[in-house]
Amino acid sequence: MITEEDVIQIAGLADLSVPQGELTAFTGSFNAILEYFDILDTLEIEGSLERKLFNVFREDEVTESLSQEDALKNSHNPEEGYIRAPKVV
Amino acid sequence: MAEEFQVIIGLEVHCQLNTKSKLFCGCSADFRADAPNTHVCPVCLGLPGALPVLNKKAVEYALKVAKALNCTIPEEGEFCRKNYFYPDLVKAYQITMGDDPLAIGGYIEIEDDAGNPKVVNLTRIHVEEDPGRLVHMGNKERGYYTLVDYNRSGIPLIEMVTEPEMSSPKEARRLLNKLRATLEYLDVFDPEKEGSLRVDANISIKGHERVEIKNITSYKGVEKALTFEITRQKNLIRRGGRIVRETRHFQEGKGTTTSARSKETANDYRYFPEPDLPVIRVADWVKDIELPELPDARRDRFMSQYGIAVNHARTLTGDLKLAEFYETIAPVGAALAASWTADILMGELNYRDMHVSEVAGHADQFAELIGLVRDKKITDKAGVEVLRVWLDALHTEAKSEAPSAIVERLGLARESGESFRGIVEAILEKNPQAVADHKAGKKGALNFIVGQVMKETKGKSDPREIHAMISEILGE
Known part of the structure; x- marks a missing residue:
């Protein structure tokens, strides 16, 4: 049972x-x-929980990253390549 | 009244693995020299629909560490989401491991403060992603804000957690040195990269609440942070205060810790299994992993192969580059080379804030210097002088001058005692009190005279020869 206090805490x-x-x-x-x-x-889930998928890996290979311009497209008011966020400390 | 304070310390050590690409995407992990937000992609930016895929090499490196530290690998490991809201995390959760880590148990052997062997047990090792990097900006007048660079977001980390079994800051420092050396020998991380090894420490006084110290970015700061924290806690207890269970941040510059705001300490991470990543079953990989010679084995080999003392062997093998450096110069004379490297060179390097890697390319010149001392071409004192000149030139001008050339240039070649007889006689004459003290049986009185001669001859005389000459002149 979720109480109003739980909702306030989670928010x-x-x-x-x-x-x-x-x-x-x-x-x-x-x-x-x-x-x-x-x-x-x-x-009834007895016995059906066995995981059939495991050990899915990629090799340690470098692929192309986004350009800085593309990376910052969703950022309001970036500064010198950084994303600006409100004060946190 | 003696007060008994038993200190209990546990460490959480984060190590960046030196893979080529990030943990869950193909972005290059070699980001330090590059502009912010240029090593990012939809996965490490947490864009909608992007799916992580685990880097196999990161798991192999982590298993290598687990094997070297004597851990057990459970049948199955599972990644989890650790939820917290902070701008260094793009997704508002960090992918890490929860109840089913990669490795459990294991131990590290160190020495306690009395020099006896001590085993510190490990709780676990798990794999996780590094968060982004924050730069705090602004000022009182214009307001504060934060700049975020996600180049570091998704760099593979292993977190190694020890049991709370260390009982002094020095023990903690020794454990870190041992761990750092082991990781370096395993070639899974680069100790010269800033922030590649980061430490959180738990510390308590027995019978009181524990405090977590975060933000120790230089592992050399660990001893400092812990020492400060012990003093703070002891004083608080002596004054009748109570230790509050909290997280504190280490202020590297000031050497102090300050309380973190309670909001940041809210320990409500709501872990749940990461649905985007299948579990890993890698326990049977361990048997195929070949470990290199590790620091303890190398220390033992140095003692048996080169016949050097345990303290030298321990110092020389405590850093992979140093151990390799020593092995290249050992042929000049193993014992002399050990002493000149572990005692003299290390001191001079530390004084200049240099690392052995900066001289590793000139090992032949260092060997030449030791050879000059061995062959009595220069005195020990002149040898140190040559070393300093040599290091200064390397350090400040990146210039390497052969030690023999330095000896020549500065006229430091050892001269036989006979050529200094006049100087010795003059100094004896000038210091009748010291001579009288010596004759009266006062120990050390001659050392003053010898010191004066050394000074006068600019280190070119051999103190033993001078000693013998003084005895002869005084008719002893």
Whole structure:
């Protein structure tokens, strides 16, 4: 059962604030999503969890990177090739 | 009243593996000299739809380390997402390993502060991606902001976690030196690259809460950070205060630690399995990995092959480049070469903030210098003088001058004692008190006289010869 405090904490970890009026709605949505897992829990999965896919690798080979110009296309107001972000310390 | 404070230290060491490409994409890992955000692609920028694929070489390197450190490789390893929100992480999570790491257990042998062998156990080794690099900008007037360079984002790291089994900052330093040397011998990382080995330390006083120190970027700073932190914690306890469980940042310049804001310490990473990466099953690769000669084995070989003392052997094998350097010059005389390298050269290098790699290309000249000392062409004292001149020229002008040429140029060739008889007699005459002290049986009185002669002859005289001559003159 997710409480309103849980929602506030989870939002806080992502640096988001939840508008006071929407807290109840978010809490309800969280709980509704988690209820789907109750349905999944009813499935018979004995023996079907064996992982058939493992050890997928690439060789240590260098491929071409993006140009700095392309890399910064989604950045607002880059500075000398760097992406600008708000103050963090 | 004696107070008992038992110090408990554990380390988390991050090492950048020197693969050609990043951990999950083909961007070049050789980024240090290049402009920001030029070694990036949709994968290491975390763009929608991009999928990571694991670099096989990084896993092989990590297994090599695990084997060298005596770890066990579990049947299955699994990557996880460690979630936290910070601009150095493009995806708002770091791909790392959680409950199923690459390797568990293992140990490193060091010496404790009394010089006895000590085993420090390892908890685990796992593989993870390095985050991006942040540059903090701005000022009070115009506001602060952060610049982000993702060239480092996705560089392969291994994190090696020790058990909390070290009991002094010096032990921690020795463990790091040993670990650094081992990684260098294994050829999985480049110790000369800035930030290629980074350390977090957990430290507590027994019976009190533990503190994590982050941000120790030079491994030489570890001893300093831990020493500061022990003093801080002891003083706090003595004053009746309580140690708070927290993360502190090491301020390299000041040599102090400061409390990190609680928001950054929120230890709520919500690990879950990385759905984009299949598990790894690599336990059976270990038997095919061939390890090179590691530092301890090389130390033992140096002792038996060259007949040198354990402290010399340990110093010389504590750095791969130094060990190789010594082996090239050992033919000039193993014991003399060991002493000149481990005691004299290392001291002079440290004094100049130089590394042995800067002189490695001129090993023949260093050997020539030792040969001059061995053949008594110059005195020990003049040898040190020649070494200093030689190093200064290498260091400041990148110029290599043959030691024999330096001896010639500065007139440092050893001269036989007889040519100094006049000087010796004059100095004896000028110092009747020292002579009287010597005759009265005062130990060391002659050393003063010998020192004066050495000074007067600019190191060209041999102190033993001078000693003998003084005894002869004084009729002993």
